[in-house]
Amino acid sequence: MESTNSKPNSLQSICYQRGSLRLLDQRRLPLETVYLDIRSATDGWNAIKDMVVRGAPAIAIAAALSLAVETFNLDFSGTSTEAASFLTKKLEYLVSSRPTAVNLSDAATKLQKLVLKAAETADEPKAVFEAFIDAAERMLTDDVNDNKAIGFHGARFLQSQLKDSESLSILTHCNTGSLATAGYGTALGVIRSVHAEGLLVQAFCTETRPFNQGSRLTAFELVHDMIPATLITDSAAAALMKSGRVNAVIVGADRVAANGDTANKIGTYSLAISASFHKIPFYVAAPVTSIDLSLPSGEDIIVEERSPKELLNADGGLGKQVAAPGISVWNPAFDVTPANLITGIITEKGVITKVSADAFDIKGFVEKVK
Numbered sequence: 001m002e003s004t005n006s007k008p009n010s011l012q013s014i015c016y017q018r019g020s021l022r023l024l025d026q027r028r029l030p031l032e033t034v035y036l037d038i039r040s041a042t043d044g045w046n047a048i049k050d051m052v053v054r055g056a057p058a059i060a061i062a063a064a065l066s067l068a069v070e071t072f073n074l075d076f077s078g079t080s081t082e083a084a085s086f087l088t089k090k091l092e093y094l095v096s097s098r099p100t101a102v103n104l105s106d107a108a109t110k111l112q113k114l115v116l117k118a119a120e121t122a123d124e125p126k127a128v129f130e131a132f133i134d135a136a137e138r139m140l141t142d143d144v145n146d147n148k149a150i151g152f153h154g155a156r157f158l159q160s161q162l163k164d165s166e167s168l169s170i171l172t173h174c175n176t177g178s179l180a181t182a183g184y185g186t187a188l189g190v191i192r193s194v195h196a197e198g199l200l201v202q203a204f205c206t207e208t209r210p211f212n213q214g215s216r217l218t219a220f221e222l223v224h225d226m227i228p229a230t231l232i233t234d235s236a237a238a239a240l241m242k243s244g245r246v247n248a249v250i251v252g253a254d255r256v257a258a259n260g261d262t263a264n265k266i267g268t269y270s271l272a273i274s275a276s277f278h279k280i281p282f283y284v285a286a287p288v289t290s291i292d293l294s295l296p297s298g299e300d301i302i303v304e305e306r307s308p309k310e311l312l313n314a315d316g317g318l319g320k321q322v323a324a325p326g327i328s329v330w331n332p333a334f335d336v337t338p339a340n341l342i343t344g345i346i347t348e349k350g351v352i353t354k355v356s357a358d359a360f361d362i363k364g365f366v367e368k369v370k
């Protein structure tokens with residue numbers, strides 16, 4: 001993958017036009033803006049695995065578009081059925097790049113069904129490939145629209161919870177903004193919308209060890225958008241809540257189980273416990289595609305464990321060794337927050353609130369908004 005330094009828009013993680021895909025190398029932000037040329041599903045797989053691109057929605061879109069670029073430039077001499085088989089196998093391969101976020105597997109499943117259906121009526125493979133490329137491209141615009149709707153519903157709901165003349169200071173974790181999506185963001189999109197409504201006093205973002213998505217990416221986005229924001233260490237979050245300066249915590253999601261248990265960046269569970277102790281509402285912001293109704297609870301969510309180097313070396317593994325040689329490491333990239341610690345789930349279709357003290361009716365919500 002070659003790198004180029006062109007800079008269409010410093011928050012644009014995915015630069016795509018038919019036949020060409022460039023991904024912003026998020027490992028080098030915020031100090032360097034470098035785009036990598038992605039020419040195949042293999043390039044896409046490696047970019048996701050190595051966190052060139054990250055964030056549940058963004059990795060799904062990057063995966064699909066990496067295959068769209070390979071397909072567009074492919075000299076294929078098989079049948080329509082063989083074209084569909086080629087695409088379904090490549091999608092299965094792309095899903096293996098990161099296991100926890102459901103967006104990637106959900107998108108792959110939908111695209112596989114689409115190409116198999118297209119092959120039933122296509123006279124030639126070109127029609128199957130074009131149906132796939134069209135669907136992959138639609139993910140870009142659909143995601144931005146969903147994120148803006150999440151922002152709208154989130155801001156409106158938070159405003160409805162405020163007493164007169166109250167305003168909001170919001171704590172968030174990891175990066176859930178433009179850099180984690182096709183644009184605007186999920187939890188950070190809600191912060192953008194609250195700020196646009198003039199209701200935001202301060203955003204607080206955690207560093208989000210070990211990969212530092214908060215200090216490197218979320219802080220970058222907040223400064224870029226001139227949103228009043230303060231960076232804190234992960235370990236300062238409880239003290240900040242105790243100080244009374246946080247009115248709400250809003251985080252993203254990689255996978256929401258049928259009961260509302262939510263997998264998100266490691267450290268989210270600790271934030272939820274601290275928020276509960278300090279009686280601060282705790283929200284998850286995610287598109288409905290992040291909900292996995294096939295899992296009754298978070299018990300069965302696969303949590304990716306990443307390289308010990310992310311802890312042993314500086315800069316989330318990109319720098320030189322700083323930890324004691326020989327120490328063992330446990331580095332889960334995510335944790336699961338139980339539904340009873342979550343106040344509400346903000347989606348592009350509206351906010352899912354509890355139907356009893358500790359329970360959501362996620363299935364009922366999804367059925368209603370389908």
Ligand SMILES: CSC[C@H]1O[C@H](OP(=O)(O)O)[C@H](O)[C@@H]1O
Binds near residue numbers: 176252264265333
């Ligand atoms: C809207 S992004 C969702 C989710 O993805 C992030 O993880 P990673 O940076 O490892 O891809 C984080 O968990 C975000 O909350």
